[in-house]
Amino acid sequence: MAKIKNNLFLKGASGTLGDQLTYRQFGDDTVVSAKPVMDPNRQPTEEQTKHRSKFSDAASYATEALESEELKAEYRKAAPKGKSAYNMAVSDYFNAPVVKKISLADNVVSVLAKDDFRVASLKVSILSAGGEVLEEGEATPNSVNREKWTYTTALTAEVLAGTTLRAVAKDLPGNEGTLDIAA
Secondary structure, eight states, rough: OOEEOTTTTTTTEEEEEEEEEEEEEEEEEEEEEEOOOOOTOOOOOOOHHHHHHHHHHHOOOOOOTTTTHHHHHHHHSSHHHTHHHHHHHHHHHHHOOOOEEEEETTEEEEEEEOOSEEEEEEEEEEEOOOOOEEEEOOOOESSOOTTTTEOOOOOOOHHTTTOOOEEEEEETTTEEEEEEEEO
């Protein structure tokens, strides 16, 4: 595979030349590689079929998400050099957010949650020792640090003793990340 830079004739080229070379665009780069050869008799594995289906869903999500000019600009801004807003949206579809930390102080539940693009919402649940939901609601994002979220509970410290705190973070494609801790 070779990269072509600043070549007036090949800049922006894409497609196959004869049966030997394939030109592709990755960001601002033109890449030349040998033409891929597919065995027509080879059947995809079950895992490949699942991945292809998920990739198709990711491509559909990216196409739909980029119809919003605002979201397209955000994905473009978040994309590293050489990646497009579309690439970033596809990547976002494949990566679920991660809830890193939950803490409780003075009836305020603080949560640290991270995503490769952005955590869109975060729900906090307070569960009894038996797993019954005592209280739940949407946490509020910090206006400065998008990874920090807070939720103020109406329960007293006595009721909170022995409970489980659960935080479920969702990103724009709908992926979820969860963390449970003992209060």
